Amino acid sequence: MMRLLVIEDEKALAIVLKKGLEEEGFTVELSFDGEDGLFLASNYAFDAILLDIMLPQIDGLSLLKELRKEGVETPVLMLTAKREMTDKVTGLESGADDYIAKPFDFPEVVARIRSAIRRNKGKPDPVLQIADLIINTNTRLATRGGKDLGLSSKEYEYLEYLALNHERVVSRNELLGHLYSASYDFDSNIIDVYISNLRRKVDRDFDCRLIHTIRGAGYRLSER
8 A cells, every 4th residue: 555645626526536546455545635735744654755836825836846955856747627728737757757738537546646756765666576576557466477476455555565566575564554544443563464365375385585674664575
């Protein structure tokens, strides 16, 4: 699961987006004005941001410029009812990663979000491969040695996040922040349970272990 921030002042649209994106496996936080959206985007970790241009308090372009000025590199996809080319150029020049004009096709929005996240992680291909582990981020299926791993939805989300951060150590707090909403009431050992399940499904029948615990730091997906 990837954590998204949707900054959109049309509450009905924002709620529809949240519902649809959560059905696609994302965790979604909502903000309805630019000032609140800037605070959330600046202070919390998100995998991508959907940002409307026309916002109260602070407009979307000004918000985006401030984020980039602060060094926030989270992928930003601009949402706007405007179709003028100048708006698109201004958004891209301000640091936007993509531009989506309303009304939009929802499956295309999902595909663009996933693509922007992969590009940001340096993995533009929708199929991720680490050794003989293959993860298709479009179909959300994972195989190893050609065998379907039979992952649950949440197990897949853990594995996909580790794969997108291949070779990097991912802390427990990072996993909690990206895979669960802020309001989620979880047990303290939930990460241990899912990592244990993944080890059983991903590594148990293979000589090369891919999921590694880095004591005191977190977890790393690596063939080394």
